[in-house]
Amino acid sequence: MSDIARIAGVSASTVSRALAGSTLVAAAKRDEIRRLARERGYVINTTARNLRLQRTQSISVAIPLGHEAGQSLADPFLTEMIGHVADRITQRGYGMFLQKIVPPMDDWLPQLIGSHRSDGIIVIGQSTEHAVLEAAAEAYRPLVVWGGRLARQSYCTVGTDNVAGARSAVEHLIQAGRRRIVFLGDPAVPEIGLRYQGYLLAHERAAQQVVPAQVVPAHLTADTAYEAMRAFIGAAGGPGAAGAFDAVFGATDVIALSAVRAITAAGLSVPGDVAVVGYDDIVMASHANPPLSTVRQDVQRGAHMLVDLLFRRMEGEDTPSATMPADLVIRESSA
Amino acid sequence: MSDIARIAGVSASTVSRALAGSTLVAAAKRDEIRRLARERGYVINTTARNLRLQRTQSISVAIPLGHEAGQSLADPFLTEMIGHVADRITQRGYGMFLQKIVPPMDDWLPQLIGSHRSDGIIVIGQSTEHAVLEAAAEAYRPLVVWGGRLARQSYCTVGTDNVAGARSAVEHLIQAGRRRIVFLGDPAVPEIGLRYQGYLLAHERAAQQVVPAQVVPAHLTADTAYEAMRAFIGAAGGPGAAGAFDAVFGATDVIALSAVRAITAAGLSVPGDVAVVGYDDIVMASHANPPLSTVRQDVQRGAHMLVDLLFRRMEGEDTPSATMPADLVIRESSA
DNA sequence: CCCCACCTTGAGATCGATTGCGATGGCCAA
DNA sequence: TTGGCCATCGCAATCGATCTCAAGGTGGGG
Numbered sequence: 001m002s003d004i005a006r007i008a009g010v011s012a013s014t015v016s017r018a019l020a021g022s023t024l025v026a027a028a029k030r031d032e033i034r035r036l037a038r039e040r041g042y043v044i045n046t047t048a049r050n051l052r053l054q055r056t057q058s059i060s061v062a063i064p065l066g067h068e069a070g071q072s073l074a075d076p077f078l079t080e081m082i083g084h085v086a087d088r089i090t091q092r093g094y095g096m097f098l099q100k101i102v103p104p105m106d107d108w109l110p111q112l113i114g115s116h117r118s119d120g121i122i123v124i125g126q127s128t129e130h131a132v133l134e135a136a137a138e139a140y141r142p143l144v145v146w147g148g149r150l151a152r153q154s155y156c157t158v159g160t161d162n163v164a165g166a167r168s169a170v171e172h173l174i175q176a177g178r179r180r181i182v183f184l185g186d187p188a189v190p191e192i193g194l195r196y197q198g199y200l201l202a203h204e205r206a207a208q209q210v211v212p213a214q215v216v217p218a219h220l221t222a223d224t225a226y227e228a229m230r231a232f233i234g235a236a237g238g239p240g241a242a243g244a245f246d247a248v249f250g251a252t253d254v255i256a257l258s259a260v261r262a263i264t265a266a267g268l269s270v271p272g273d274v275a276v277v278g279y280d281d282i283v284m285a286s287h288a289n290p291p292l293s294t295v296r297q298d299v300q301r302g303a304h305m306l307v308d309l310l311f312r313r314m315e316g317e318d319t320p321s322a323t324m325p326a327d328l329v330i331r332e333s334s335a
Numbered sequence: 336m337s338d339i340a341r342i343a344g345v346s347a348s349t350v351s352r353a354l355a356g357s358t359l360v361a362a363a364k365r366d367e368i369r370r371l372a373r374e375r376g377y378v379i380n381t382t383a384r385n386l387r388l389q390r391t392q393s394i395s396v397a398i399p400l401g402h403e404a405g406q407s408l409a410d411p412f413l414t415e416m417i418g419h420v421a422d423r424i425t426q427r428g429y430g431m432f433l434q435k436i437v438p439p440m441d442d443w444l445p446q447l448i449g450s451h452r453s454d455g456i457i458v459i460g461q462s463t464e465h466a467v468l469e470a471a472a473e474a475y476r477p478l479v480v481w482g483g484r485l486a487r488q489s490y491c492t493v494g495t496d497n498v499a500g501a502r503s504a505v506e507h508l509i510q511a512g513r514r515r516i517v518f519l520g521d522p523a524v525p526e527i528g529l530r531y532q533g534y535l536l537a538h539e540r541a542a543q544q545v546v547p548a549q550v551v552p553a554h555l556t557a558d559t560a561y562e563a564m565r566a567f568i569g570a571a572g573g574p575g576a577a578g579a580f581d582a583v584f585g586a587t588d589v590i591a592l593s594a595v596r597a598i599t600a601a602g603l604s605v606p607g608d609v610a611v612v613g614y615d616d617i618v619m620a621s622h623a624n625p626p627l628s629t630v631r632q633d634v635q636r637g638a639h640m641l642v643d644l645l646f647r648r649m650e651g652e653d654t655p656s657a658t659m660p661a662d663l664v665i666r667e668s669s670a
Numbered sequence: 671c672c673c674c675a676c677c678t679t680g681a682g683a684t685c686g687a688t689t690g691c692g693a694t695g696g697c698c699a700a
Numbered sequence: 701t702t703g704g705c706c707a708t709c710g711c712a713a714t715c716g717a718t719c720t721c722a723a724g725g726t727g728g729g730g
Contacts, residue, residue: 001687011710016688026708043449047386048686051715056382058432073425074418074635076618082417083409090408090435095452097393098433100425114378116716117430257622283411287592289624300409336716346680351718361678383716386685451686 004042008033019044058095059310060118061085066103066128073100075220076254076282077299081124081146084303092311094119103128109136120310122146126190142314144306148191149321156313157321158305162191162279165295165326166198169277170249172293172328174206176335178247178275183215184229184259185251192251195279199249214245218255225255229262246274247334253278253285253294260288260333275334279326291331298324339377343368354379393430394645395453396420401438401463408435410555411589411617412634416459416481419638427646429454438463444471455645457481461525477649479641483526484656491648492656493640497526497614500630500661501533504612505584507628507663509541511670513582513610518550519564519594520586527586530614534584549580553590560590564597581609582669588613588620588629595623595668610669614661626666633659 005012010033017025018033025033036042050056061082063073073079082098089096097118101108109132112121120142123133130150137143137155145157173181181203187196196215203213218228229248236244248263250256256278263274270276270290278285281296302324309319340347345368352360353368360368371377385391396417398408408414417433424431432453436443444467447456455477458468465485472478472490480492508516516538522531531550538548553563564583571579583598585591591613598609605611605625613620616631637659644654 012687013689013710013712014708017709020688024708029708041445041449043446045386045686046450046452047382047391048715049688051380051382051386051717052686052688054715072418073421074415076414079411079414079418080409083407083414086408086433086435090437096433098421098431100421102425110376111378114376115381117381284619284622287619287624288622289626291624347717348680348682348719349678352679355718359678364678380716383685384718386687387716387718389685 001042001044004033004037004040007040008036054116055119056095056117057093058097058118059089059307060097060099060112060121061089061124062099062101062108062112062121063124064101064103064108064127064129065125066101072221073098076284077252077280078124080282080299081303084300085122085124085306088304088307092307101127101129106132109133113140120144120314122306122310126150128189130190141316141318142310144310144313144319146302146306148194149323150190150194153321156309156319158302158309158324159191159322160295160297160302160324160326162194162326163198163201165279165297165328166195166249167202168198168326168328169279169293169295170199170202171205172330173247173249173275173277173334174202174210176275179209180211180214180245181247181249182232182245183213183249183251184218184225184255185215186217186219187215189220189251195251218251218258220252220254222254222258225250225258226262229259230266233262233266233268248274248276250276250278253280253282253292256292256294256333257284257288260290260292270333271335277334281329285329286331288333290333293331293334294329296327296329336377336379339368339372339375342375343371389451390454391430391452392428393432393453394424394642395432395434395447395456396424396459397434397436397443397447397456398459399436399438399443399462399464401436407556408433411619412587412615413459415617415634416638419635420457420459420641423639423642427642436462436464441467444468448475455479455649457641457645461485463524465525476651476653477645479645479648479654481637481641483529484658485525485529488656491644491654493637493644493659494526494657495630495632495637495659495661497529497661498533498536500614500632500663501530501584502537503533503661503663504614504628504630505534505537506540507665508582508584508610508612508669509537509545511610514544515546515549515580516582516584517567517580518548518584518586519553519560519590520550521552521554522550524555524586530586553586553593555587555589557589557593560585560593561597564594565601568597568601568603583609583611585611585613588615588617588627591627591629591668592619592623595625595627606667606669612669616664620664621666623668625668628666628669629664631662631664 001015002012005015018030086096123145126147133155148162149157183199185192187193216232218225248259250259256276260270260276278292278294281294285292285294312319336350337347340350353365421431458480461482468490483497484492518534520527522528551567553560583594585594591611595605595611613627613629616629620627620629647654
């Protein structure tokens with residue numbers, strides 16, 4: 001900037017003001033300086049500007065992958081979410097700083113906050129980090145989390161009604177005549193735990209008709225879910241066997257689609273032998289073969305709410321959590 | 336930092352050195368200072384650090400969406416690519432700054448470079464920005480682009496062999512007995528243009544057998560591609576009509592899958608009446624109904640190459656462009 | 671007992687911008 | 701001619717870290 005100032009024969013202060021469009025500098029001189037800066041290809045150094053102004057005009061998006069070291073940001077649900085969040089942030093004129101968090105790392109959030117790298121933080125998925133979020137939210141306001149709404153939670157979340165959504169999915173399976181419905185997923189993950197509650201609720205309501213709930217632990221990646229399902233099928237025996245099952249509720253679409261693969265690979269049919277329902281309604285769900293029944297989360301709307309709530313928080317407002325409806329979408333995999 | 340220094344009874348210099356793990360400060364004092372900083376929740380201010388060190392420990396990923404204002408970062412191919420790139424960057428200990436570029440904006444790249452926000456830049460897709468990239472590459476080294484390899488191009492690209500890949504796809508259609516193969520896509524986009532060349536090459540080779548090449552312009556989003564295909568079907572008439580066609584080569588999988596939807600919606604069957612082949616092999620392609628034949632780009636490998644080449648460039652090396660093979664994957668949509 | 675190394679530490683410059691406050695000069699009215 | 705106001709502009713402090721250079725303290729050897 002001082003170079004431009006020297007060339008223009010003014011001080012750096014004036015250049016700064018001219019480029020900022022301040023009326024404190026004469027219009028003619030302002031235009032002259034701007035022209036000069038453009039010609040010389042001068043661009044304000046963002047780092048220095050951020051330091052001086054104490055704001056960065058950018059948002060951090062952190063994605064904790066605690067339950068699955070192998071889970072990649074390339075996961076279909078995450079990428080959809082990231083894409084929509086990025087769209088919205090860009091639309092607001094902010095930049096987006098993307099960060100993958102791979103625990104064990106106990107102080108990633110204080111680090112991220114303290115580094116002052118961004119003006120606000122969006123965390124996608126609670127993963128194992130509920131306590132960390134809880135602790136940070138006390139002192140740091142501009143923080144919004146995509147995930148399940150837990151009891152006594154002080155941070156601001158956006159998400160769908162996991163309990164109701166899962167419950168409607170399982171009730172749909174029961175109404176369709178299914179009697180042994182397996183829950184495929186890891187209830188230790190907060191969101192999954194809520195979906196499991198919904199699954200249990202549906203079972204309680206129909207206790208006379210269905211066999212007791214049964215969980216098959218499965219992580220969030222396609223490969224591990226496939227393997228979990230494959231192993232379970234092997235242990236359960238074929239249709240009609242003692243441990244037989246006639247439906248699977250996958251905690252996510254990725255898990256459910258993996259289950260479909262494992263089931264068909266075992267020579268069973270979907271939905272003939274086993275009905276399958278997932279959760280998320282990722283783009284792939286409707287394109288799958290057979291098309292996957294699932295509980296739809298409106299990711300785009302969720303992403304917009306995340307960003308919009310964050311901006312309100314950055315302006316000092318203390319926004320409450322938001323829960324969106326989760327709508328059952330019935331397709332062929334459970335027809 | 337000066338607060339910590341005061342509490343510890345030392346100077347800021349010493350705190351800085353202690354936190355950096357410098358051996359210049361006595362071991363006992365170093366541990367003491369570190370403990371104090373942790374207790375107080377002190378975190379080094381990244382902005383100030385970046386300014387002083389003249390590096391940011393982060394990479395910009397820019398995505399120009401020139402040909403389609405409505406195209407979102409949520410596009411399946413882009414999200415897969417972003418996810419893998421993010422994984423690799425994170426693995427290197429760097430942060431990732433994601434930026435969506437919506438032309439017309441002539442100086443986004445000089446701006447991005449000049450802002451010194453990142454230590455290197457990855458551009459995903461040339462879109463309409465070939466000239467901009469060309470101009471910037473002269474003076475700025477740490478820049479790598481995902482896209483097509485064009486003649487007389489001075490910037491470093493990573494991509495698949497679009498011409499050969501497209502050609503193998505079209506030759507496959509011809510061998511399968513298809514005679515009127517429509518190219519669905521916009522050849523003005525550099526990568527798509529190369530695929531169109533491959534399409535033409537295959538037609539030249541089999542000029543006696545097939546009818547001349549025919550382009551149906553289609554943008555890169557699912558909706559516009561669907562609409563383009565629908566309109567074309569309406570104009571072409573049914574099977575056996577004068578303008579009838581028996582195959583579609585979609586410039587991307589998103590386009591091809593939209594074509595499948597439009598074709599089946601018109602009462603035609605895939606592959607019975609019309610065979611369809613795409614390009615990319617996005618995750619959805621194999622899950623589609625029918626599973627989509629396509630030209631596979633190894634996105635993960637491509638993402639890793641992008642990042643790895645960029646780091647070599649950041650160290651001053653002048654890396655050449657890299658072209659990966661594009662492998663035809665035959666599935667039911669063209670069987 | 672002195673001096674010289676060496677080990678530690680601190681003062682201050684620096685990175686590149688922004689901005690409060692004071693200074694300058696021009697112009698108009700008294 | 702001079703005082704006063706206003707439109708402009710520049711000086712210098714500031715943001716929070718890093719690093720050079722030099723000084724302080726300690727210990728060992730002569």
